Amino acid sequence: MNKEVKDLDLLIIGGGPAGLTASIYSARAKMNMILLENQLIGGQVRNSYTIENYPGFKVISGNDLADLMTEQANELGVKIERFSKILNVSLKDDEKLIETKKFIYRPKAVIISTGATPKKLPIPNEQRFLSKGIHYCAVCDGAIYENNVVGVVGGGNSALEEALFLTKFASKVIMIRRYDYFRGEKSTLDEVSNNSKIEVMYNWDLINVEGKDFVNKAIVKNTKTGEEKEIELNGVFAYIGTEPKTDLFKEYLNLTPNGYIITDENMQTNIQGVYAAGDVRDKKFRQITTAVSDGTIAALAAEKYIAEKER
Template sequence: MNKEVKDLDLIIIGGGPAGLTASIYAARAKLNMVLLENQLIGGQVRNSYTIENYPGFKVVAGNDLADSMVEQAKELGVKIEGFSKIISVKLNNDEKLIETKKFIYRPKAIIISTGATPKKLPIPKEERFLSKGIHYCAICDGAMYEGKVVGIVGGGNAALEEALFLTRFASKVIMIRRYDYFKGEKATLDEVLNNSKIEVMYNWDLVDVDGDDFVNKALIKNTKTGEEREIELSGIFGYIGTEPKTKLFKEDLKLTPYGYIITDDNMQTNIKGVYAAGDVRDKEFRQITTAVSDGTIAALAAEKYVVEKNR
């Protein structure tokens, strides 16, 4: 059966803060558009239990902030195609085609805001113990470890914030840090270092985990001395960075060696009318506020492009 072809002004791929912000601006510009998201709308912001650095909110739950963005977009008339998996993408200066299970979309412009996923821990038994002691979302799985000892691997804000969150459940949180410093915000680091339920192990690296059906210990190695030892714990949460979701676009767009989309200051890629915003884009800082900024710029640039195409 031939699929229906839908001609649009704009398609936004990805429904995190960048994509939702872009949709709000596009809706206000009265563009004929659709937002495609193959997972839960709202993006990684939903993985943050509390957010304390988003302007206008002293403290806000990640889910609440995401819900507010989604509600605002819908009230403006944004059409959201949830759990809509993309089968193929064809991008060039003359034509853009996006095929899903139901339709073939032919938009004049595209904003890619697919975000990034957590990098897997590079240990031999990662796959064996995934969700059985190895996790990448404390908010999703932290409650499983009520009264137990857990570990965290990572050195950025995400690792620090999740360590604090896990103290709500775990009897002890061990931070396994391969260097003798962290890269997170000083205020968050100070809070971690002053928390009696958190132990920081500087200059140690995770080598592997072991257990029967579930993790019950971790093998760690000192990065200075080479000493190896085992520590007893029930779970490990990994926060060692992210990988961009760019597999669909690697044939058409210019990417960095790490897979992030290269754009100019207006969020435009190497193809006219194709923009990228948020964590999927090559940039130094990845925060909710920078994602929102990217989404704003991408939508305004896309609007200008569409208007010129329609003349």
Template sequence: MAKSEKIIDLMIIGGGPAGLTAAIYASRAKLNMVLLEDAIVGGQVRTSYSIENYPGFKSIEGGKLADLMQEQALELGATIDEFDLVERVDFSDKEKIVETTSYIYKPKAVIIATGATPKKIPVPNEEKFSGKGIHYCAVCDGAMYEGKVIGVVGGGNSALEEALFLTKFASKVVMIRRYDYFKGEAATLEEVLHHPKIEVMYNWDLVDVSGEKFMESAKIKNTNTGEEKEIQMDAIFGYIGTEPKTGHFKDYVNLTPQGYILADESTRTNIKGVYAAGDVREKQFRQITTAVADGTIAALDAEKYILEAKRG
């Protein structure tokens, strides 16, 4: 059967903080809009155990913050379509097409807010032990390792925050850090360094993991001396950065060599009526607050663009 066509004002692709904020503003503007999310609404925020740098909340669970954003958008009249996958897009200054599993949408404007996914740990056995010792979401999988030794690889805020969260389950958390410093917030680092369950191994790099059906040990290498050793470990959680989800858009919008969408501070891309908001956009800082700002700006500019297009 041929797919039904839907003519709408605005298509928002991605349901993290940037997409949800855009949906809130678009709904308040009474735009005929649809937000598409190919997984669970909330993005990476939903997998964060605790958020302590979002204005208005001294501390809030990531899932709770995502729920509040989603509820607000829905109460304002936003249409949110979860799990309807984008199959292809076709963007030009004159026409935008977004084909999903169910429909062919023809929006006047599009906001790309697809975010980014965790980078895989670059070790030979990553695929073999993915989900069987190698993980990327402490909130999702940490409880599997009650009383076990858990490793964390990474040097930013995410690594520090998730190491603290994993102490709820682990008998010991080992932070494997290839350099002699971290890039996270001073207050979080201080908490990590003084936590009795956390051991920080500076100047060590993860080389590989091994085991039978599940991970049983990690091989690490000293980045100064070259010494290698194997340590007993039941799991490794990786926080070594993210990769933007821009596969569907690479033939249309301009990207950086790393795959992030090039857009100015108004979030406009090289195509009229197509915007990039949140972690998918090339920018210096990627925080929930900067994603929310992007979503606001994109929706307001899109509203103006759509009204001008309707006037002809």
């Protein structure tokens, strides 16, 4: 069956903060555009229980911030096609084609804001105990560990923030840190250090988890001495970095060895009229505010590209 071809000015792929911001700017510019999102609108920001560093809000939940961004986009008339999985793409200087189950989109410009997913724990029993003691979202799964002991693996702000969140439920949170330092903000680290429910195990690495049907212990190894030991716990939450969602585009775009899309300061990729914004892009800092900045720049650059193309 032949699919309907939709000609557009702009197609935005991904509905996190970067994609939503790009859609808001594009809608205000009266561009004929569509935003595609295969999952929930809002992206990973919905996994943040509390956000305290987004300008204009002293404290706001990730869900509330995502809802406000989505509401603003909707009020501007942004067409959002939810749960629309992309089957194939073709990205060239002179033509862009994106195929979903229902349509083939032929936009003049594309903004890729597909984000990134959490890296999986590199331990033998990760798949065996996935969602049975191994988790990657404390907001999603933390409540099931009421009055239990849980571990947190990671060394950045996400690990610190999620450890604090888990103290709302767990009787104890054990942070397993392979180095003797964290990379997070000092204020957050101070909060962790002063929380009586949190124990930090510096210079220890998680090498496996064990249990019958669910996790009941972790095996850790000292990174300085090589000593191994078991610790009793009921679940492990991992925050060891992210992997970009770029498999669809790797045939066409220049990527880093880790799979992030390489752009210039205007979010332009190596293909004319194709831009990348947010966590999917190669950059030093990945924050909600930097994603919003990327989305702004990408939308303005795409608008300029389309205008010049039509002259």
